[in-house]
Amino acid sequence: MSFYKLVPLSLTVAIAASLAACGKTEASAPPAADAKPAFDASQLKTALISLNAADLDPAVQACTDLNGFVNSKWLAANPVPGDQVTWGSFEILRERSLEVQHALVEQAANGKAAAGSNEAKIGDIWKTGNNEAAIEAAGITPLQPELDKIAALNDTAAIGGYLRDSFARGNGGLFALYASPDFKDSANVIAYVGQGGLGLPEKGYYFDESQAAIRAAYVAYIEQLLTLSGVDAAQAKEQANAVMAFETRLAKASLSRIELRDPAKRYNPLSAADADKQTPNFSWTALFDTLQIPAKDKFSLAQPGFFAEVNSMLADVPASTWQAYLRFHAVDDAAPYLSRNFEQANFDFFSKTLRGQQEMQPRWKRVLEAVNGSMGEALGQLYVDAVFPAESKVAMQHLVENLSVALKARLETLPWMGEETRKKALEKWASFTPKIGYPDKWRDWSGLATNGEDYLANVQAARAFNYRYMLGKIGKPVDRTEWGMTPQTVNAYYNATKNEIVFPAAILQPPFFDAKADPALNYGGIGAVIGHEMMHGYDDSGSQFAANGNFDNWWTDADRTAFTSRTDQLVAQFDGYEALPGVNVKGKLTLGENIGDLGGLTVAYDALQMALKEDPKANVPVDGYTQDQRFFMNWATVWRRNFTDGELRVRLNTDPHAPANFRANGAPSNMPSFAAAFQCKAGDAMVRADDKRVVIW
Structure with a gap:
């Protein structure tokens, strides 16, 4: 499952982008310096979030509300902007990623890209999407042939034929x-x-x-x-x-x-x-x-x-x-690519009424979304070339290794798991495949034809092309080099059928990762993300898949019962969180992510202790806070996030992730290491009673 964002509930826990990730590929390597697109990072307008002592709220005790202690001042000063539905660490990194992408697509559109190149095709989508005069003049005309087909349907046979034809065109x-x-x-x-x-x-x-x-x-x-x-x-x-x-x-x-x-x-x-x-x-x-x-x-x-x-x-x-x-x-699907009246109607219902977004995003962001939906990995290749440093990948590999060692130690000593199941759990641990930054091979887009006149036609052409690529995988061996997210995506995911953990380049920035930060911040940030994705292999869904990725029961009945009794406690914990007046979190819907958080943060804490033993000089306070305290504080910083009420209501019904404030507090409240770090006492809100404390991994 992805680390935070809503994903389709489908066959693996993260295949949202795989519909556009098949077909021919090209070998990739870290780009040569002279091949990098021109980009000046100093031009970025969106400042990074990082743990800052000035943001802490002395009026809130960490033992009462870790999220409030770390985030309440920032959240009060940073309401959701009018053109957003959430605002926090993830959105700020996404904004920075979009700024980079914006510069890159402008270069692609305004440069001298070779005909038929990825840059030329990206440029076509970008230019036609920004040609508002042509879009307004066309009105619904680009969609009229589709509407005429629908108007001719007069019986079951015709409807079935239309559905088959529609799928063939990726619709x-x-x-x-x-x-x-x-x-x-x-x-x-x-x-x-x-x-x-x-x-x-x-x-x-x-x-x-x-x-x-x-x-x-x-x-x-x-x-x-x-x-x-x-x-x-x-x-x-x-x-x-x-x-x-x-x-x-x-x-x-x-x-x-x-x-x-x-x-x-x-x-x-x-x-x-x-x-x-x-x-x-x-x-x-x-x-x-x-x-x-x-x-x-x-x-x-x-x-x-x-x-x-x-x-x-x-x-x-x-x-x-x-x-x-x-x-x-058909009209609803095309509305974002048609004239303003269609686009406005679509925004007014889905974004404003349903999710509480007050303003439509600027056109460049809307068109960039279409570019990502159409040629996301091609744009990702430009993104990596421009801004992803090779040293980040090396540092991440080291962190993944440390988290892996810590997880193995947990599995080897887990008191409630029998030896037969433990053996299988360790086999699964040994087969994890990490992917960091960007794919080892890039897709080939040579079969996609775009034009410089028709926005909807370009989007439809890319949709059909990507769908045909996806269908082309059926009946063939799995390509284990494929990614389910683009490098410019601020997220991470676990794929059960490949038993892989994947970390796109765009998430490898503060507050998640900073090569210059003290160990606590990296282990409380990206370290916890790494642990989270690993633990998806052992959550209520991922635990039903074996080391080879097959849907297979590798548990004894007694161990599965012991596991379920513990996860039921986690369901009850999150069922008890009231997100809006009278509306609580759904513990069963969010169970997999909550297991990932609790297990991932626990393993990341273990890995931090190992790292501090290896380098005792790093085990020093910063801004008056110990490494253990800063570890949990940065975990909370990751979950610094405001929501509109509408967006929160939608997520409570659909999102397998609990709201951010409950993720900030939920896992630490079950960890004695958190209580020890802040000298919390029994009865404090962030210290769950022994009979309520959830211990799984």
């Missing part, structure tokens, strides 16, 4: 179809199909009484977009209600995000012929023929109840309702 939406390692044979890639088709964030939004206002606003948005696309006002109102009813049926048949945390509910292998029998109104055989992928003998059709409902809807929902549903989603 699937009613359900998800993607490539990923086989759960039972992780060395090879198969096709996976899973539920989808909803416009609201999660199935609960369609039924919970607390979301009634959001549902009403969503129906109004559907009506607005249909009207803007040319539907008569009266018909648009009727169609909007029909679309909402359509999606509500899909939602009722869908699994919740908590249910989808179980890997078994994401894996259901069968043949296309057997799948066709389950959905006689939709042929998987025909779909795979259209896509030209070798999936007929075996693919995963998870959530069979959802697809049974889709099958029924193909028979009993009028073609006119299917047209309305498909038309709305």
Whole structure:
């Protein structure tokens, strides 16, 4: 799972970017100095966050509220900007990454890039995205051919044909179809199909009484977009209600995000012929023929109840309702790349009403998002060449080695784990693959054709190209060199089927990593991130995958029971955190991340103690605080973060990560080393009672 950001609940714990990460690759190496794009880091306007004694709040005791002690002054002085929904350490690093990327795409667009080069293609997307006059003049015209196809659908057969054609162009939406390692044979890639088709964030939004206002606003948005696309006002109102009813049926048949945390509910292998029998109104055989992928003998059709409902809807929902549903989603999907009225409507609902963002981001950021979505790894290659120092990768390798040693020591002495399970746990430890900074091989984009006139066409071309790359992996061995995040992404992740931990270049900055900082800051920052990602291999989901990446039970029944009794305590701890009045964190939804935090911070603390023994001269106070204290203080600094109420509400329903303030306090409150560092006493808020203290790893 990624370290902080919401990711799709799919086959591995982090495949969000893998849909654009297959096909040919080129060997990469640390760039030569004369090959670096011109970039002056002194031009960055966004200042880094780092642990600073001046930010500490003396009115709050660390033993009462570590997050408040470290972050409350900064949070009070730094509310969420109008064009954001969260603001803190992650967002500030993201802003710095965007500033670098902005300079690089400007160079690509305004320089003399060779025709057909990555820079030229990035430049095409950038220039057409910023040509507002052309976009406004075009209106909905770039999407009209798609709308005409939808308007011609008059029966089940035609709808099925359209869905197959849409997937072939990378525009699937009613359900998800993607490539990923086989759960039972992780060395090879198969096709996976899973539920989808909803416009609201999660199935609960369609039924919970607390979301009634959001549902009403969503129906109004559907009506607005249909009207803007040319539907008569009266018909648009009727169609909007029909679309909402359509999606509500899909939602009722869908699994919740908590249910989808179980890997078994994401894996259901069968043949296309057997799948066709389950959905006689939709042929998987025909779909795979259209896509030209070798999936007929075996693919995963998870959530069979959802697809049974889709099958029924193909028979009993009028073609006119299917047209309305498909038309709305086609316009909604294209809205950010169309004229201002479409883009504004999309922002007003999804960003402002749903998440509380008050202002649309400047156009350069919106277009840069499209560049990243279209050619993220190509831009990442420019980013690495420009700003990633080779010494950061070397230093990270050393930290990973130290965390690995500390984790092994924990596994070897874990009192509740039996020897049979321990042997398997150590086998998994030995097979971890770390990836740092950037891929060893870069993708080849030579098959992507862009133009200098049509923004939407460029985005659609990249989408189709990336989807075809992804489909091209099906039936082939897994490429273990691929990354699921771009180097410019401020995050990290664990992939269960590859048993790998991955740290993109952009996260290797303060407060996470600083080669000049004292050991406590690096171990409390990126060290805890490293430990967190390692511990995902042993969380409630990752622990169901073996050392070779296969979905396989390597636990004895007694050890699994002992593990679950401990994780149940962690569920209860986070269930007790009230994030908004009357709205608590969902302990089961956030369990994997909370296990990662507790185990990762524990192992990082062990690694810090080893490092201080190796170099006793480093074990000195800084700004009046010991290394142990600064370790926990920097952990809290990482979680310095404000949210809009709307964004927080969405995350509480959809995000497998708990809100930042609870992550800052949650793990340390279970650690005697924290209490010792700050001389906390029994009864202090940050010292959990013995019968409540969670000890897993």
